[in-house]
């Protein structure tokens with residue numbers, strides 16, 4: 001063969017590989033679908049789709065089953081296809097400020113294994129890496145999944161993360177994480193591809209693909225824990241920004257004379273409305289539950305009619321509402337998904353948030369933004385990690401270029 005023939009054979013193989021990926025991802029994204037529909041969506045000929053599906057079924061990527069509706073003409077119901085959730089697994093690590101969790105999820109983001117350990121706060125970066133590598137090792141050894149089918153590791157960290165290079169630049173909650181190439185440090189030790197992302201962005205991906213955010217754009221996710229994390233997903237792309245802080249509203253100023261924030265500024269949203277801020281204010285109160293306060297204890301006190309606790313949570317709801325009103329005005333999202341223990345505070349708390357939003361945000365955007373509390377809860381970040389691993393492994397570079405994860 002001369003060079004031209006070789007390159008023709010090469011490009012044919014590449015085209016086939018790309019079409020195979022497109023067929024696989026079309027089925028994966030849409031769950032239950034027939035061959036004809038795959039051909040219509042992808043523009044690949046029906047004959048090629050039939051051939052590629054045959055290969056993908058043989059290789060264990062797709063499952064076919066016979067549950068389609070009988071056609072109007074009384075014809076045979078079409079054989080439907082679905083992605084085989086056991087075809088690939090993902091390891092997901094959430095390094096939160098309150099705890100560290102490692103899980104192994106299948107392609108449908110069902111967790112096959114989970115281990116949670118106390119927070120790594122106060123440890124050095126090397127110690128954090130040791131803890132995470134140990135936990136990943138245990139997950140791979142004891143989850144029972146075929147290691148050959150683990151596509152990679154996704155790690156969520158609070159703070160500014162360069163997801164392209166898996167570098168953690170800054171984390172107010174985990175100050176040892178400063179300009180750390182966390183991805184490489186862990187990848188070399190576990191022998192798997194590692195992706196690192198801001199923890200709330202993982203939660204956002206989970207909500208978009210598996211939770212209440214399905215089909216919504218722009219989607220905003222707000223997670224209130226010791227800090228306040230948030231993200232914006234626009235048309236299936238994470239808004240990242242030039243320095244990775246786009247969509248992260250925790251450090252917007254709500255009160256210029258407000259309390260000092262971990263970031264050095266005064267009156268940031270998270271210095272007023274995060275769990276840490278609530279606990280800080282609770283400590284100054286004269287009540288039995290305020291000596292060593294926890295969010296559940298404060299919520300219990302509210303339920304028991306404690307006036308000080310009620311006032312504290314009312315003020316917090318107002319602060320949350322002010323921040324959400326700003327987000328609604330700036331982003332004009334279709335949906336805001338709220339995460340965090342605090343949103344279990346009951347109807348009055350959510351009512352105050354909604355009232356603050358409707359009195360402060362521009363009317364039309366406020367009316368058209370769904371404000372909901374996550375149903376997935378802690379599962380969302382893990383599901384988001386699975387989403388990132390699946391996308392990075394199963395989408396061809398060309399598709400990723402056409403529709404990058406980040407803008």
Ligand SMILES: [Zn+2]
Pocket residue numbers: 250251261262263264265268270271
């Ligand atoms: Zn701040």
